[in-house]
Amino acid sequence: MVREQYKILRSAGLEQCACYCQAELQLTRHVTLESPALDVMTDLRRVQAVTIGPDATIPAANKAMQRNNVRSLLVADERRCILGIITSTDTLGEKPMHIVRERGVLHEDVLVRDIMTTRDYLEVLDIDDVRAAEVGHVVATLKWTGRQHALVAEKDPAGRQMIRGIFSATQISRQLGEAIQTTQIASTFAEIEAVIAH
Template identity: 45%
Template sequence: MIPDPLAGAYQATGCGCGAAWVSRYTIHPIWEGNMGHKHGMPMELVGIGGDSCAIVDASRVGKVAANSPAVEVMTDLRRIAAATVDPDTSLAEAQQIMVLRGVRSLLVVDASRHMIGLITASDLMGERPLQLCNQRGLKMQDLTVRDAMTPIGAVQAVTLADVMKSEVGDVVAMLRHCGRQHMLVIERDRNATTFVRGIFSSSQIARQLGIPVQTTEVARTFAEIEAALHA
């Protein structure tokens, strides 16, 4: 019977052996999979050393060019959790969620976590909320995400298959042509079920090009992005 590790009945073998732990009686493999392969600790612990250590600058990671693969500027929702919001959330709360997540768009989801719409910073800060208030005789604080979002039936997207064949320059051209700052990427599985797999964002592309992000002037943002791509 293998002793309880918390009971102090063993001692680690230390870096280098990794594939076993030592009890007072014998040496046991750490774990043995279904195929009989023994798994241990293939990584070796090392000291950082010195008086200080530099930290990777996130602003310098992921730099791209016009001919870089489009997927390099896609936010992959398999790696980064989607920023979502409930449709009954107030517009003020939705804006706060965007600030906290550092994003400019939110996927609107129902109780089953299925997407039912999309809301962007432009929807929150543009003319639409004021127009809705005037049309319905409401106050701004009465509006919810459901009122200002783009329903899923009106949301357009591109497929992951097309993204994998495209370049960053293609994405920028598409966003500018559509007059949008965001574009969803969808993927269909073998059962023909559609999933939102990723998001393209003009602000993310700008960051990866190393240019300032303009939050209010869409045309200027795209002009700077295209200038950087062709520099």
């Protein structure tokens, strides 16, 4: 039965210094190395992915990271296809200065595409493996690869690979309450497999 009359809700004036609510970050709760890996994954089904186009400038990428309080951006084209990833280490490190010296351009003219890690150099973790993993597995993986971030993928119903989540060493450190030191040991999982095979 549909009601025909509804009571009017009480309203009040907006206070002078009223703020707005933000999504509660569930990722800030404390974890241990034995906690489920999903507890430290940024789940892109719950949190909007922060992306940038390949032709954006480095200053624009830095502003996007600051505005969204993240340290990495997925680089995507207009069809939402992932072209790569760019991190604050990329934008604030030596890569932009190398391009400036090499091409004789201004720093503000260096583009995301010039310094991003391209899709060819990115590996992803499978969501099913992550569901069965603990935080310690993710920490070990980040340390072994020497990376600050790891992408997690799943297949959509059509079989297309989709980025489902992101692990961040910085976020995991916050939740663990201890620093995670990652050093560049190998740059791809293929290199790791090659080392293990020999």
